[in-house]
Amino acid sequence: MQRSTRERIVAEALRLFAERGYAATSVAEIEAAAGLSPGAGGLYRHFRSKEEVLASAVREHITRTAEQISTTFEQSAALQEQPLADRLRLAAAAGLRKMREEADLIRVLFRDLDKFPGLVTEMREGIANPLYDLFAKWLSGQPELAAADEDWDAVALVLGGSIVNYWLAQDALHEPPNLVDEDRFVGGWTRLAMGLVGTRAEAVQ
Template identity: 70%
Template sequence: MAESLRLFADRGYAATSVAEIEAAAGLSPGAGGLYRHFRSKEEVLSAAIREHIERTRQQVSDVLDQAVQYEGRPLEVRLRMTCQAGLAKMREEQDLIRVLFRDLDQFPNLVAEMREGIVNPLYDGIATWLSQQPEFADADEDWAAIASILGGAVVNYWLANESMYEPPTRIDEKRFVAGWARLGLGLVHLDRAPSSS
């Protein structure tokens, strides 16, 4: 599955033959070894996506469970760690993301599985994490919307860097992470008084 996903990311789904997948996976090319495990090339892609979905679910659960051990650190440090984890996840999923943007419009059911199995759980995880920070305990915020903005910034930064071969306005990752954390810190200081309108 990993080799097929790498080939789909590099060459495109349609341009990758079953024989090429077999060769990359250490099977005899053209001998039908892939069909002993999968009925079709599409089934290989589906299985690869489902494997990534399961791994992402476990990672989100693990990160939320482990977050307790970092509660004693300053919020800015915790925010930086969260941003860095998001960028690391994007790097980890780079082949899957490339396949998504290149080929998955052919497979709307797989797009839906990715959205519900990977993308939404990641944003939900950010929202849950934010809402659990002690500094935000009294905040009545729309954490899902805030997670969408902060998470979207991470996704956009990574995608721009990947597709244009350098980060937006040449802001390196260290500066991006610092800026992202500063935005998160701003949530602590929001004026919570109701508007006078």
């Protein structure tokens, strides 16, 4: 499916912001990357400013994440017959996929968004918090854990935060920390998660 000019501008701008930084990326460079004549003002026919392009990128990712959260809730019921460890492994793999999908936006967030506190708030409330909330609800909704008296928000933050940290470290260092690849990480993460929830899982089985 061919992207519109507006979509190309947003996608290429986000890529350039992630590679070079927001301040180091010019409007003309965004126009050239999007297939427009650089310096001819094509970007301004769709956006009022470079900042508005960044804001649009953030909001489009927020919208997509909200749709994914809704879909994930609908699909999670189909996995209930699998062992808890397998469901946890799938959850970890899904978390890493989400980080890869949002790679450019995450790089911009950590490099540049402190200059735009309003967008930081939108990212926190539109992506970060809903994802942790989704994971907490997912954990508490697993049959083995449903009756457990646990602070699932805190557990979700511990488990979800380790996925975020693994991806960020790998992205910053250009290889997995200590050369632990994703399969090994997911395996270790699953064992850790089973350790955190295992006692309660056994108690309610």
